[in-house]
Amino acid sequence: MSLYDTIINKIKQIQEYDKENEPVTNIAASSTLAAEITLLSSILVAVIMLRYFSNALMIVAVILVVAIAFFAMPIMPKLKREQNDSLNSMIFYIIIALGIITALFYWGNIHV
Amino acid sequence: MIIGSQLASFFTAGALIIIGIYAALFLDNLIKKVIGLAFIGDGANLFIITMGYKLNGIVYIFLPGMSIDFFAQNASYPLPFALVLTSIVIGASTLAVMLGLIILLYKKYGSIKASKILGE
Amino acid sequence: MNPLIALLVIVPITCALLLNLLHNKDRTIKIIATIIAIFLPIIPLFTSYGLHYFGAYSTLAQSPTLAQWVPSTITNSVLNLYHMGIVYSFGSAQQVLLIVLGIIAFLAIITSLNEIKRPSGVYAFLMFMLVAAVSAIILSDDIFNLYVFFEIAAIAQVGIIIASKIKGNYETALKYMILGSIASPLFLVGIALLLGITGNVNITDIAYSLKTGIINPQNPVLLMACGLIIFGWLYGTGLPPFHTIKSAVYSKALPHGAALLQAFSVFILVALGIVIFRIFSYIPFSKTFIIAISLAAMILSITMALMQTDFKRIIAFLAVGELGYIGIGIGLGTAYSITAGLFQAVNEAIITAFLFIGFGTIMYLTKETDIKKLGGMMIHYPKAALLVLLAGLAMAGVPPLNAFQSKFMLIQSSLNAGIPELGIIMILLSIVTFMTFMKAFYAIYMRPEPKELKINVSKIPKATIFSLVVFLIICLVLGLFPQIATNALQPLANSLI
Numbered sequence: 001m002s003l004y005d006t007i008i009n010k011i012k013q014i015q016e017y018d019k020e021n022e023p024v025t026n027i028a029a030s031s032t033l034a035a036e037i038t039l040l041s042s043i044l045v046a047v048i049m050l051r052y053f054s055n056a057l058m059i060v061a062v063i064l065v066v067a068i069a070f071f072a073m074p075i076m077p078k079l080k081r082e083q084n085d086s087l088n089s090m091i092f093y094i095i096i097a098l099g100i101i102t103a104l105f106y107w108g109n110i111h112v
Numbered sequence: 113m114i115i116g117s118q119l120a121s122f123f124t125a126g127a128l129i130i131i132g133i134y135a136a137l138f139l140d141n142l143i144k145k146v147i148g149l150a151f152i153g154d155g156a157n158l159f160i161i162t163m164g165y166k167l168n169g170i171v172y173i174f175l176p177g178m179s180i181d182f183f184a185q186n187a188s189y190p191l192p193f194a195l196v197l198t199s200i201v202i203g204a205s206t207l208a209v210m211l212g213l214i215i216l217l218y219k220k221y222g223s224i225k226a227s228k229i230l231g232e
Numbered sequence: 233m234n235p236l237i238a239l240l241v242i243v244p245i246t247c248a249l250l251l252n253l254l255h256n257k258d259r260t261i262k263i264i265a266t267i268i269a270i271f272l273p274i275i276p277l278f279t280s281y282g283l284h285y286f287g288a289y290s291t292l293a294q295s296p297t298l299a300q301w302v303p304s305t306i307t308n309s310v311l312n313l314y315h316m317g318i319v320y321s322f323g324s325a326q327q328v329l330l331i332v333l334g335i336i337a338f339l340a341i342i343t344s345l346n347e348i349k350r351p352s353g354v355y356a357f358l359m360f361m362l363v364a365a366v367s368a369i370i371l372s373d374d375i376f377n378l379y380v381f382f383e384i385a386a387i388a389q390v391g392i393i394i395a396s397k398i399k400g401n402y403e404t405a406l407k408y409m410i411l412g413s414i415a416s417p418l419f420l421v422g423i424a425l426l427l428g429i430t431g432n433v434n435i436t437d438i439a440y441s442l443k444t445g446i447i448n449p450q451n452p453v454l455l456m457a458c459g460l461i462i463f464g465w466l467y468g469t470g471l472p473p474f475h476t477i478k479s480a481v482y483s484k485a486l487p488h489g490a491a492l493l494q495a496f497s498v499f500i501l502v503a504l505g506i507v508i509f510r511i512f513s514y515i516p517f518s519k520t521f522i523i524a525i526s527l528a529a530m531i532l533s534i535t536m537a538l539m540q541t542d543f544k545r546i547i548a549f550l551a552v553g554e555l556g557y558i559g560i561g562i563g564l565g566t567a568y569s570i571t572a573g574l575f576q577a578v579n580e581a582i583i584t585a586f587l588f589i590g591f592g593t594i595m596y597l598t599k600e601t602d603i604k605k606l607g608g609m610m611i612h613y614p615k616a617a618l619l620v621l622l623a624g625l626a627m628a629g630v631p632p633l634n635a636f637q638s639k640f641m642l643i644q645s646s647l648n649a650g651i652p653e654l655g656i657i658m659i660l661l662s663i664v665t666f667m668t669f670m671k672a673f674y675a676i677y678m679r680p681e682p683k684e685l686k687i688n689v690s691k692i693p694k695a696t697i698f699s700l701v702v703f704l705i706i707c708l709v710l711g712l713f714p715q716i717a718t719n720a721l722q723p724l725a726n727s728l729i
Binding site: 025027028031032034035038039041042043045046048049052076079080083084085087090091093094096097098101102104105106108 | 404407410411414415418452455456458459460462463466472473474475476477480517521527530531532534535536538539541603604651653654656657660661664667671675
Binding site for chain 2: 301302303305376380386387390394402403405406407409410412414417427433
């Protein structure tokens with residue numbers, strides 16, 4: 001399968017156009033709801049901390065977070081599926097994290 | 113363009129690390145992944161030992177008849193050699209454990225593809 | 233020169249090698265392992281504070297007999313003040329951390345000797361090597377020595393996972409080794425960059441040369457070294473992006489092994505975090521990054537913990553998430569917050585070990601870890617249920633148990649630093665932690681027992697109940713008298729600022 005097909009399949013998977021139907025228990029449904037609320041509220045409070053860098057950035061970030069949350073709900077099942085136990089996804093996120101850390105520290109010139 | 117040997121060694125170490133990360137990330141055969149990981153370790157070791165280079169330096173053995181001042185001015189840096197020796201041993205033992213685990217997993221699954229054994 | 237400091241590392245290593253040779257002689261292994269494990273928390277009590285030099289001399293400035301042979305070009309420069317050889321430093325903070333590590337190791341070892349049918353010399357070898365490696369990491373003032381023991385601990389961890397006979401443990405062990413073989417050489421490159429710029433692997437000397445301006449602190453190579461060392465720190469402790477593999481590692485080890493593994497993660501977060509703070513705290517972005525990644529750890533791990541159906545995975549994700557509190561304490565950068573972070577680390581190690589061994593009794597009794605298939609254990613084992621409930625209350629931060637004091641100190645320090653949002657998130661996630669624990673507790677202990685559940689063994693071993701009671705007593709004592717720990721941890725925090 002070519003790289004293009006892999007990317008299209010991944011995007012379709014995240015948009016949940018190919019849903020798998022498996023039974024859901026009561027405990028699982030209420031846990032997912034609680035996790036969703038926790039995730040959104042803690043991300044919103046964390047984004048408010050950006051006011052130390054600049055007020056404009058904070059307003060833009062809050063609006064972005066609210067918009068993404070509105071369009072992409074429910075986030076929690078997708079997040080759970082993405083943090084699975086497969087080696088390929090773990091190595092992918094680790095290399096991305098290494099790239100972000102190196103870029104931020106070396107070229108960031110950040111004095112915050 | 114002629115580059116000095118220390119700069120060329122730094123570039124080689126960087127190239128080894130990048131090739132190792134590519135192999136660990138993209139190749140599907142488990143043995144090739146492990147070879148890539150060995151490359152990353154080798155690149156790091158080459159990086160450390162290149163740090164000890166001194167232009168026209170002598171080996172850091174204090175021979176009889178050598179003055180202390182001459183030794184202090186001309187010897188290349190001895191510390192990286194000790195660190196790299198330890199690091200090579202650590203790398204070899206980690207490699208041995210990984211290869212042992214791969215043998216066990218091959219017996220269990222009958223295949224050596226990472227997507228089958230370590231995927232989901 | 234204080235020989236007891238070296239014994240703190242040598243005794244567990246020697247015992248490990250001895251027990252490995254004595255594999256298959258069950259009674260001898262049990263006796264020797266129990267006796268040496270009793271000594272592990274006792275040796276730090278009698279060690280006096282100070283430095284131990286493995287090269288027999290401290291600095292040229294303090295060894296005039298040696299300095300007379302060295303040319304004056306060296307004795308008149310800053311090299312006169314640099315330490316020769318590997319230095320181990322033992323202060324009050326290291327004493328508290330080593331006593332706690334010794335207690336957790338002792339209880340984990342006696343639990344493992346009594347829960348496994350035939351005590352295994354090789355398993356005891358792995359646990360003692362892990363204890364030795366963590367002790368050396370806490371004591372060491374030499375960054376390359378720290379890396380060597382870090383690698384020894386990684387192989388010991390993999391051995392503990394392989395020995396557990398849980399389904400899927402070989403795959404998890406191989407994944408952990410592959411990810412480790414990417415992260416550790418990059419950590420080594422960071423150390424090599426520090427060595428290349430400062431000419432030193434002794435942390436005190438590196439911090440001294442950066443503070444007094446002998447080496448230019450704004451050198452861009454130091455920024456790269458900071459980034460790579462922080463990346464290695466993320467791997468060792470299990471902060472994102474390594475949180476999924478760390479929680480998989482905790483869930484695939486036997487519960488007493490997992491108690492020791494999580495102690496390793498907590499103590500390496502503290503030890504390497506203090507090292508990063510000492511060397512790189514003049515870069516403001518390093519502290520911001522530590523706070524950001526700790527927040528990410530808390531949010532990602534605690535929300536993932538809610539979604540799991542295997543109770544070992546739930547506790548594993550909670551354990552990884554609680555590390556974020558310690559990171560916030562270190563990242564805020566004031567003396568009070570670092571003391572709070574260190575105290576939180578001590579409490580976290582004890583409480584998570586308490587939870588792992590407590591929930592581990594369920595695995596010992598029923599061999600079942602899926603909460604959909606469990607239930608009604610409170611009728612059969614009410615005392616164990618009470619102890620596990622108290623462990624969960626301790627993790628949530630209920631007074632008078634210990635996590636209340638440390639979380640209170642952390643929230644207060646975030647308010648003092650002027651960042652109340654961190655306090656809000658910490659309180660919110662503590663509530664969610666408690667909710668997750670109650671979900672697991674209800675599903676295992678309180679709801680009616682399913683008919684298919686088979687309880688294979690009828691009694692929990694006395695050693696396990698003894699371990700749980702000792703953990704509870706420590707939680708109560710630290711909760712009612714937090715000064716025991718904070719007075720010992722404060723000098724280290726004050727010396728960092």
